[in-house]
Amino acid sequence: MGSLTLVRDDTRGVLTDRQREILEKELLAEQQLLAKAQKDLVDQESVRSGNEQNYARVLERLQPYKDNVDLHQKNIEALKRELGNIR
Numbered sequence: 001m002g003s004l005t006l007v008r009d010d011t012r013g014v015l016t017d018r019q020r021e022i023l024e025k026e027l028l029a030e031q032q033l034l035a036k037a038q039k040d041l042v043d044q045e046s047v048r049s050g051n052e053q054n055y056a057r058v059l060e061r062l063q064p065y066k067d068n069v070d071l072h073q074k075n076i077e078a079l080k081r082e083l084g085n086i087r
Contacts, residue, residue, distance in 0.1 A: 016086055023086070027079040034072035041065040 044065050051057070 019086055020083065023079055023083050027076065027083065030072055030075045030079060034069065034076060037065070037068040037072050041069055 041062065044062055048058070
């Protein structure tokens with residue numbers, strides 16, 4: 001039975017390494033998506049169309065871009081927490 005425990009421990013180590021690898025790839029992808037979302041937001045902040053005469057319309061137009069940035073920031077925080085839990 002002792003050898004079974006060793007196999008399970010080895011398997012657990014391989015699974016942990018695989019989980020870490022997957023999370024690191026997901027983290028890298030999210031960081032790239034965040035950079036793009038931030039760039040898109042900055043690009044949109046510099047655009048003013050004629051029908052946006054009041055600032056509320058500008059904010060309304062920008063909100064989806066801000067939400068996208070927030071989403072990727074939260075995903076990155078969650079992935080970092082997960083990575084911290086398996087190290």
